Amino acid sequence: MRKNILLSVLLLFALASCVTSKKHKELESQYSGLKNSFDNLDVRAREQASALARYEREREALENELQNLRNEKQLLRKQYDEFLASQTNLSSASKKEMQDLLRKIQESNESLQQKEDELREKNRKYVELQQALEKQESALIGLKKKLADALVGFEGKGLTVVQKNGKVYVSVDEKLLFKSGKWDIEKPGLTALAEVSKVLANNPDINIVVEGHTDNVKYSGTGTGALIDNWDLSVKRATTVVRALLKNAAIDPAKITAAGRGEFAPVGQNDTAEGKQRNRRTEIILTPKFDEILNMLEK
Numbered sequence: 185m186r187k188n189i190l191l192s193v194l195l196l197f198a199l200a201s202c203v204t205s206k207k208h209k210e211l212e213s214q215y216s217g218l219k220n221s222f223d224n225l226d227v228r229a230r231e232q233a234s235a236l237a238r239y240e241r242e243r244e245a246l247e248n249e250l251q252n253l254r255n256e257k258q259l260l261r262k263q264y265d266e267f268l269a270s271q272t273n274l275s276s277a278s279k280k281e282m283q284d285l286l287r288k289i290q291e292s293n294e295s296l297q298q299k300e301d302e303l304r305e306k307n308r309k310y311v312e313l314q315q316a317l318e319k320q321e322s323a324l325i326g327l328k329k330k331l332a333d334a335l336v337g338f339e340g341k342g343l344t345v346v347q348k349n350g351k352v353y354v355s356v357d358e359k360l361l362f363k364s365g366k367w368d369i370e371k372p373g374l375t376a377l378a379e380v381s382k383v384l385a386n387n388p389d390i391n392i393v394v395e396g397h398t399d400n401v402k403y404s405g406t407g408t409g410a411l412i413d414n415w416d417l418s419v420k421r422a423t424t425v426v427r428a429l430l431k432n433a434a435i436d437p438a439k440i441t442a443a444g445r446g447e448f449a450p451v452g453q454n455d456t457a458e459g460k461q462r463n464r465r466t467e468i469i470l471t472p473k474f475d476e477i478l479n480m481l482e483k
Contacts, residue, residue, distance in 0.1 A: 324351070328346075341372075343355070343376055357464065381431065
């Protein structure tokens with residue numbers, strides 16, 4: 185009888201360990217996939233900036249080439265005028281020289297016209313690309329203002345809205361959302377997220393990434409099903425915020441990504457209390473769609 189009881193206890197411990205390990209692997213796999221998705225967005229944004237710079241260099245090179253052709257044309261015209269002025273009786277040889285010169289002028293005119301057409305086309309595309317980028321920038325500025333207006337009641341209470349790197353960042357301190365080491369959202373945090381969700385619902389072309397962050401203090405949660413470390417805690421907090429935002433049915437779940445970054449993307453020093461507090465945050469990162477710009481660059 186005692187032997188059977190001992191075997192049952194050992195079996196229960198083994199099952200609990202297996203469940204915890206499986207859950208941890210699932211969280212790690214989920215985080216890896218989401219991080220790759222977010223990194224791809226950053227890579228695409230950098231590629232667009234690089235392509236625009238390359239486009240500008242090509243345009244400048246074409247303008248220089250066009251100017252050189254204009255100079256060449258002026259030189260040929262000058263030579264032609266001088267030739268006409270110096271000739272009174274044209275021999276067969278001089279007629280051939282004049283014909284050659286006229287042919288060169290014609291070829292120069294045709295080449296110049298071609299380059300001018302190419303430059304006009306490049307300028308047109310450049311203007312369109314600039315307009316598309318300005319449109320995206322304007323959309324970001326408008327989105328930031330809407331969020332700032334909606335969250336004005338939370339200023340100085342652990343919530344900031346900034347625009348940088350072509351994105352809008354809504355950063356929420358831990359104190360507004362969670363108790364220490366927990367991932368259940370407190371009432372003030374739910375109120376703030378509800379306001380954020382209203383703005384996001386009215387901007388369906390925005391991609392949303394929710395990132396959880398911690399300080400470098402080791403997570404010490406206990407109990408059945410407890411999380412293992414700060415990676416787990418940051419992912420859990422991110423998914424909890426995502427679910428809070430998705431309470432607004434107008435937000436498309438396909439537009440939103442949850443990711444946890446643990447203590448590995450700090451914004452403050454972890455050797456001070458103030459720095460640790462800044463690092464314990466959740467960021468809602470909003471990125472406009474670049475489909476229009478990408479299509480233009482591909483063409």
